[in-house]
Amino acid sequence: MNLRTLLFFAMTSTLVLGCPDKGGSEASAGKNGDSQTKAPGQARGGESHGDEDEQGHARGEEDGHEEVIQLTPEAVRSAQLKTAAAQRQTLSVGLTVPARVTFTQNGVARVAARVPGRIANIEVSLGQKVKKGQALGYLESPELGQARADYLSAATRTQVAEDNFRREKELFAKGISSQREMREAESAFVTAQAERNAADGRLHALGLSDAEIRALRGNEHYSSRFPAPSPLEGTVVEINGTMGQAVDASTSLFTVANLSELWVLLDLSESQLTQVRAGQTVAFTVSALPEQRFTGRVEYVGDIVDEKTRTIPVRVVVPNPRGLLKPGMFAQAEVASQGSVGGEGGSEQPQRLVLPREAVQKVGDKQVVFVSVGENRFKPVEVRAGASSATEVEVLSGIEPGTRVVTQGAFILKSELSKESMGEGHSH
Known part of the structure; x- marks a missing residue:
């Protein structure tokens, strides 16, 4: 009995101790397994879900969101934006030559001293706008002062001699004065006139105009101060x-x-001369402003070939209302040839999808145009450009015929796009 009891308790202990250990180990393993398998799974799931959110959001912005430049109405007016439609036509061929910017013949004046002396004062500064006749500075000239004094003295003697001659004529007419006295008065008047004319000529030789001499006569001022107008x-x-x-x-x-109008001077070889005529459009760029294109018209084609360089000068008149062009700049000019647009001038040429050159802007390593997508809103569209001419560029892909894109002011939108890429936002 006791033996059976001991065996029963021993078996019971073994079962009690064995089962809980096994169950606990399995439970523990199950829990640990869950934590070690589910937790990584959850972590991966959470990370995956987070990545999907972030990547999905990024892809949504990249694939679904169209980057749009929003300008204020004031910015649009200031930019003076213009648009043009892409259209199929023959591409104008052109001639590209180096050029230089200079003053027009009647648009520049060098003001000389005109009289020997010393600079007394400088009234202006570089870049200052001045009116015609405005004094740029003043000179002190003893020689001019003496010449003025001589002129005023001669003018006074002439006036006195003239009055005396007039009086003697009246007295002679009344029989009060003799003819000899009248002739003497007349001779004195003629001599005084000659001296005044000589003094007047000297003032002219020193650079004074008739108006300046009349003013001198009026104020009877002996100053040696002389303006440089x-x-x-x-x-x-x-x-x-x-x-x-x-x-x-x-x-x-x-x-x-x-500086509101300048010349762009080209030197053409004899072989290029047949491609240029007065009135043709010329587009050109300068290295200081590579993104901007300026246009002008051929005003003059030279009549003489330079014997040393064997070139012919061509003069192009270019408006410069904003003063961006500076005399002395070097330029790359493109002359649009006549008779190439629309297939004129001979052989039939292929039709191409064409835009004005200023419409296509380079952003990084891409070429884009800007399409209006609403009031004061513009979307950059990547295009692939092909052949180009002096004023136009072929578009191979990216837009369809008839699409209106920004031409004038496209470089301003490019600047705004660059601000966006640098994270400056839409504060335009």
Whole structure:
């Protein structure tokens, strides 16, 4: 009995101790397994879900969101945006030659001292806008002062001699004065006139105009101070000399230029001459402003071939209302040939999808155009450009015929797009 009881308790202990250990191990393993398998699974699932959210959101922005540039109405007006429709036509061929920017012939004036003396004062600064006749500076000239004094003295003697001659004529007519006295008065008047004319000629030789001499006669001022007036309305682009500097009559003191219109000068070889005619359009760029294109018209084709260079000069007149072009700049000019657009001038040419060159802007390594997608809203569209001419470029892909894109002001939208890519936002 006792033995059976002991065996029963022993078996029971074994079952009690064995089962819980096994069950606990399995439960523990199950729990640990869950934590070690589910947790990584959840972590991966969570990470995967998070990646999908982030990547999905990023892909949505990249694939679904169309980047749009929003401008304020004031910005649109300031940019003076213009649009044009892409259309199929023959591409104009052109001639590309180096060129240089310079003043027009009547648009620049160099102001010389005109009289020997010293610079007393400089009234203007570089870049200042001046009116015609405005004093750019003043000179002190003892020689001019003496010449003025001589003129005023001669003018006074002439006036006195004239009055005396008139009185003697009246007295002679009344029989009060003799003919000899009248002739003496007349001779004195003629001599005084000759002296005044000589003094007048000397003032002219020193550079004074008739108006300046009349003004001198009116105020009877003996000053040796002499103004250097601007001969035209424009901008002061050069100032030579300093206050107190001695100058002679030929010393150039100031240069004033009207920069609203400039010349672009081209030198063509004899073989290129047949492709250029007066009135043709010329487009060109300068290295300082590579994204902007300027246009002008051929005003003059030279009549003489330079014997040394064997080239013919061509002059192009270019408006410069904003003053972006500077005389002395080097340019790359493209002359649009006549008779190439629309298949004129001979052989039939293929039709191409064409846009004005300024419409296609380079952004990074891509070429884009800007399409209006609403009021003051513009979307960049990537295109692939092909052949180009002086004013046009072929579009191989990216847009359809009839699509209206921004032409004038496209480079401004490009700048706004660059701000967007740098994270500056849509604050336009």
